[in-house]
Amino acid sequence: MSKKILLLPVNGFGIDGISQFIYCLILRSSGSDVSFDLFVNGERDSRNVLELKYDEIRNKGTNMYFSRRKSIFKYVKALKEVIKSNHYDAVYLHGSSSLVFYECFLLRLIGFKNIYCHSHNTTCNHRFLHYIFRPFTNLVVKRKFACSRPAGMWMYGKRKFEVINNGVDVEKFKYSEVLRDKMLNEFSLPKDAVVIGHVGAFNEQKNHKFIIEIAKKLKSEENIYFLLIGGGPNYPLIESQIKEYNLNNVRLLGIRNDINNVINAFDMAILPSLHEGLPIVCVEWLSNGLKILCSDKISNDVDLCSSITFLPLEVNEWCAAIKEIIQLKAYQRDETFSQILREKNFDSIQSINHLFSLLIKEEK
Numbered sequence: 520m521s522k523k524i525l526l527l528p529v530n531g532f533g534i535d536g537i538s539q540f541i542y543c544l545i546l547r548s549s550g551s552d553v554s555f556d557l558f559v560n561g562e563r564d565s566r567n568v569l570e571l572k573y574d575e576i577r578n579k580g581t582n583m584y585f586s587r588r589k590s591i592f593k594y595v596k597a598l599k600e601v602i603k604s605n606h607y608d609a610v611y612l613h614g615s616s617s618l619v620f621y622e623c624f625l626l627r628l629i630g631f632k633n634i635y636c637h638s639h640n641t642t643c644n645h646r647f648l649h650y651i652f653r654p655f656t657n658l659v660v661k662r663k664f665a666c667s668r669p670a671g672m673w674m675y676g677k678r679k680f681e682v683i684n685n686g687v688d689v690e691k692f693k694y695s696e697v698l699r700d701k702m703l704n705e706f707s708l709p710k711d712a713v714v715i716g717h718v719g720a721f722n723e724q725k726n727h728k729f730i731i732e733i734a735k736k737l738k739s740e741e742n743i744y745f746l747l748i749g750g751g752p753n754y755p756l757i758e759s760q761i762k763e764y765n766l767n768n769v770r771l772l773g774i775r776n777d778i779n780n781v782i783n784a785f786d787m788a789i790l791p792s793l794h795e796g797l798p799i800v801c802v803e804w805l806s807n808g809l810k811i812l813c814s815d816k817i818s819n820d821v822d823l824c825s826s827i828t829f830l831p832l833e834v835n836e837w838c839a840a841i842k843e844i845i846q847l848k849a850y851q852r853d854e855t856f857s858q859i860l861r862e863k864n865f866d867s868i869q870s871i872n873h874l875f876s877l878l879i880k881e882e883k
Contacts, residue, residue, distance in 0.1 A: 615640035638674030686870030692806035716785035721751035808852035
């Protein structure tokens with residue numbers, strides 16, 4: 520039995536982990552019994568990287584619709600028209616808190632009841648509202664999914680839910696010495712540089728200000744460089760701090776569509792986030808065999824290869840850990856990680872096929 524599902528990421532569609540997950544769903548849907556359309560909360564983003572994604576999505580036969588949540592009447596009207604004209608079997612919400620109830624309420628208002636939800640995080644900036652709306656969200660949502668057990672507990676409490684691993688294309692992210700040399704050359708870095716990398720949206724959650732503090736402390740250390748990939752609201756602030764502190768050891772690479780290539784230039788990766796669900800970016804880094812330092816605010820569920828170091832958000836501790844890794848040359852790639860990820864079903868082919876098998880099942 521085939522199903523037609525409308526994907527609705529409540530926080531918009533961009534370069535974040537949720538968007539990457541949805542993008543993979545659409546790309547993998549060809550030849551399956553599930554087809555998707557995409558309804559985006561927000562306007563069409565004209566940045567080149569996203570335009571390339573839009574083209575790929577359209578080529579898969581997926582229709583894309585854009586409407587701003589802030590304009591409530593236009594948003595409801597657009598959502599109603601899309602659902603009425605396409606006869607979807609389900610609307611599949613993707614978000615980080617029970618504030619997805621906003622969309623649940625609107626969907627019920629226009630008479631649509633078959634609502635699925637996928638939790639992608641373990642906290643939010645509106646915890647009080649989250650706990651108020653959680654019982655109502657659970658009451659309305661028929662199928663419940665999460666990227667990890669902590670993310671599921673956060674969204675659904677004691678209700679039953681399915682964990683869908685945040686898988687990646689393991690083969691695509693495997694390490695290449697040739698690509699490393701190419702990337703170092705592109706960024707004008709010496710071949711013996713020790714490169715510390717980060718990939719993520721420039722927002723409060725990802726905590727780039729903490730990375731800048733680390734870079735300041737390590738500024739005098741020879742041959743250590745930081746590569747930061749991404750864009751977002753805090754990008755201008757971080758850019759100005761780099762200039763203010765004269766941090767020649769930090770390079771902002773902006774939004775890229777070749778992250779699988781760029782991370783070959785990394786020697787280690789850092790993720791000092793204030794909170795996460797199960798970060799897809801860590802699975803990508805592990806596929807590349809990288810040494811990773813994570814904030815202890817992140818669930819250790821992400822330590823899939825028993826190789827990640829978790830640290831409190833104290834700058835001196837991170838600097839000491841980085842220096843020790845460099846001194847011991849403990850940043851050499853581990854090529855066994857990719858096989859471990861496959862064995863744990865974190866290859867995107869495995870995880871998405873599992874999700875598809877659940878989506879086509881009849882609800883009880």
